[in-house]
Amino acid sequence: MTEAILQIRDLDLFYSKKQALNHITMDFYPNEITALIGPSGCGKSTLLRSINRMNDLIETVTITGSIMYKGENIYSPKVDTVELRKEIGMVFQQPNPFPFSIYENVVYGLRLKGERDKAVLDEAVETSLKAANIWDEVKDKLHSSALGLSGGQQQRVCIARVLAVKPAIxxxxxxxxxxxxxxxxxxxxxxxxxxxxxxxxxxxxxxxQASRISDRTAFMLNGDLIEYNDTKSIFLTPQKQETEDYVAGKFG
Ligand SMILES: Nc1ncnc2c1ncn2[C@@H]1O[C@H](COP(=O)(O)OP(=O)(O)OP(=O)(O)O)[C@@H](O)[C@H]1O
Ligand SMILES: [Mg+2]
Structure with missing residues (x-):
């Protein structure tokens, strides 16, 4: 049995008085893709943002429960959220490159850390863009604006930007x-x-997409985690009626 990389326990999250996550308990496993699915408003983004404490930026949020990562609760006051967000990086729905060159987008996090060595920066750009599957498309125009790329290319540059700071998740x-x-x-x-x-x-x-690429799938509804299993089971032999109806396209 592989050991979990993240363990969420009894996570409750409120926006003011409105509860958006109800007692979520689940583990995530290393070197896997886990998909979160469910109808609009069920709490998928809220759960995702809880994992790198992006919800801390929203004033009305209260969170209880724990998320264990590397033997420590990420909600412990000792945790440096800037460091945490380097280890647990995030890519958004709208590609959001900065209005700089492709090169400067990728090295952004390294420059913030104070890295000045050109060889180190060059190496990070090449490695990250290669890992993000976009090196060949941009290697001859690294100093052109990232805004001139297609949406799909921009999204892969954003992935490279996350990779450059060496996240785990x-x-x-x-x-x-x-x-x-x-x-x-x-x-x-x-x-x-x-x-x-x-x-x-x-x-x-x-x-x-979930069935093509994910190893495990979690189905959420109204802030509850309804069912969580390997992706095949969720799609082919769901255990809960709500899951079956959702994956069959009956609602959502
Ligand atoms: N910043 C916020 N302030 C107040 N309520 C919020 C905030 N963000 C989300 N909510 C509420 O929390 C619930 C869960 O929202 P969330 O965005 O996590 O859903 P979602 O599953 O990601 O939906 P979608 O598929 O539409 O992106 C919703 O009822 C939403 O209105
Ligand atoms: Mg969302």
Whole structure:
């Protein structure tokens, strides 16, 4: 049995008085892709943002329970959230490159850390863009604006930007929903490559995508974790009626 890399225990989250996550308990496993699925508003993004404490940035949020990572509760006051977000990086629905060159986008986090050695930066750019499956498309225009790339290329540059700070876990919130099918396919291939070296958690509304690329799937409804299992079981032999109805496309 592989050991979990993240353990969520009894996680409750409120936005003011509204409860958005109800007692979530689940483990995530290394070198796997785990998909979070469920209808709009069920709490997928909220759960994902809890994992690198992005919800701390929202004033009305209260959280109880724990998320254990490397033997420590990430909600412990000792935890440095800037460091945490380097280890647990995030990619969003809309590709959000900075209005700089491709090169400067990728080295952004390293520059913030004070890295000045050009050889180190060059190496990080090449390695990260290769890992994000976009090196060949951009290697001759590293100093052009990232905003001049297609949406799918921008999203892979954003993935490279996350990789450059050497995370262990990457959170992706509907990373392909703003992309055309071909660009989405390239991003999916990238994610499958990345799981050799990283742990990936992906929110998706696309059932085909979840079944194509994820190892495990969690189905959420109204802030509850309804069912969590290996992806095949969720799609082929779901144990709960709600899961069956959702994966059959009856609601959501
Ligand atoms: N910043 C916020 N302030 C107040 N309520 C919020 C906030 N963000 C989310 N919510 C509420 O929490 C619940 C869960 O929202 P969340 O965005 O996590 O859902 P989701 O499953 O990601 O939905 P979608 O598929 O539409 O992205 C919803 O009822 C939503 O209205
Ligand atoms: Mg969402």
């Amino acid at each position: 990457i959170l992706l919130d509907e990373p392909t929903s703003a992309l055309d099918p071909i660009s989405s396919g390239r991003v999916e291939e990238t994610l499958l490559e990345l799981k050799k070296n990283y742990t990936l958690l992906i929110v998706t509304h696309n059932m085909q």
